[in-house]
Amino acid sequence: MKGSERIKVKRLPARGAYDRDTIYAILDEAFICHVGFAVDGQPYVIPTGYARIDDHLYIHGSSASRMLRTLSEGVDVCVTVTLVDGLVLARSAFHHSINYRSVVVLGKAELVANREEKERALEAFTEHIIPGRWPEIRWPNELELKATSVLKLPIEEASAKIRTGDPKDDDEDYAMNVWAGVLPISETIGRPIPDSRLGNGIAIPPHITSYPRKK
Numbered sequence: 001m002k003g004s005e006r007i008k009v010k011r012l013p014a015r016g017a018y019d020r021d022t023i024y025a026i027l028d029e030a031f032i033c034h035v036g037f038a039v040d041g042q043p044y045v046i047p048t049g050y051a052r053i054d055d056h057l058y059i060h061g062s063s064a065s066r067m068l069r070t071l072s073e074g075v076d077v078c079v080t081v082t083l084v085d086g087l088v089l090a091r092s093a094f095h096h097s098i099n100y101r102s103v104v105v106l107g108k109a110e111l112v113a114n115r116e117e118k119e120r121a122l123e124a125f126t127e128h129i130i131p132g133r134w135p136e137i138r139w140p141n142e143l144e145l146k147a148t149s150v151l152k153l154p155i156e157e158a159s160a161k162i163r164t165g166d167p168k169d170d171d172e173d174y175a176m177n178v179w180a181g182v183l184p185i186s187e188t189i190g191r192p193i194p195d196s197r198l199g200n201g202i203a204i205p206p207h208i209t210s211y212p213r214k215k
C-alpha cells in the first residue's frame with residue numbers, strides 16, 4: 001500500500017489503519033460505495049455497487065453512464081465505503097458518536113477491455129452481493145456485455161478508519177444520571193418475496209434461504 005500524506009487520518013489518528021487485511025475486511029463486508037469525481041469543477045458523489053478482486057475494486061454500469069465514461073478518462077476518483085455498527089450514546093451531546101468501519105480509496109480507474117477480466121468482474125460483482133447466485137442465472141450475452149462497462153481501481157492509496165467501544169465522556173459527566181452506552185445496529189435480512197411471475201414449483205434456493213451477507 002502506498003503510504004501517502006493525503007490518506008493519513010488526521011482527527012483521532014489512532015483510529016486509522018492502512019494494512020490490506022483491515023481495509024479488505026471492510027471492503028468485502030460492504031457492497032455499496034460512493035464514488036466521488038469532478039466534471040468541469042463540479043464534484044459528484046454517486047452511490048454504486050462494487051466488488052474486490054485481489055488488489056482492485058471493480059464497478060460496473062451502463063456504458064452510457066456519465067460516471068463510468070468520466071472515470072474511464074482517468075480522472076482522479078475517491079471511493080468511500082461505510083459500515084455502521086452502533087449508535088454511541090454519551091452523557092453529553094458533544095460526545096455522542098457512531099461505531100463504524102469505513103474505507104477511503106484514492107486513485108484513477110481504468111476501463112476493463114479484456115473480455116475474460118470483464119466477465120470475471122461481473123461474476124465477482126454478483127457473487128460479492130449474493131454468494132451462490134452466479135452459477136444459477138443466465139450470464140450476460142454479447143449485447144448485454146457491450147452495453148455494460150466495467151472499471152477497475154487499484155487499491156494502492158487507501159485508508160480505513162474504525163471506531164469501536166464505549167462513549168468517551170468528560171470525567172465530570174460520568175456522575176450524571178443519564179443512560180449511556182452503545183445501541184448496536186446490524187443488517188437484518190427479510191423474508192424472500194417471490195416474483196409475481198415466478199413459475200410454479202420453483203423452490204427458494206439455499207443461497208437465498210441461508211443468505212449470510214457477512215462473509
Ligand SMILES: Cc1cc2nc3c(=O)[nH]c(=O)nc-3n(C[C@H](O)[C@H](O)[C@H](O)COP(=O)(O)OP(=O)(O)OC[C@H]3O[C@@H](n4cnc5c(N)ncnc54)[C@H](O)[C@@H]3O)c2cc1C
Nearest residue numbers: 032044046047048049050059060061062064065066067068
Ligand atoms: C444502492 C445503489 C446501488 C447502485 N448500483 C449501481 C451499479 O452497480 N451500477 C450503476 O451503474 N449504477 C448503480 N446505481 C445507480 C447509480 O447511483 C447512478 O444512478 C447510475 O450509475 C446512473 O449514473 P449516470 O452516470 O447515468 O448518472 P449521472 O448522469 O451521473 O446523474 C445525473 C444526475 O442524476 C442524479 N443522480 C444520479 N444517480 C443518482 C442517485 N443514485 N441518487 C440520487 N440522484 C442521482 C444526480 O443529481 C446526478 O448529478 C446504484 C445506486 C444505488 C443507490
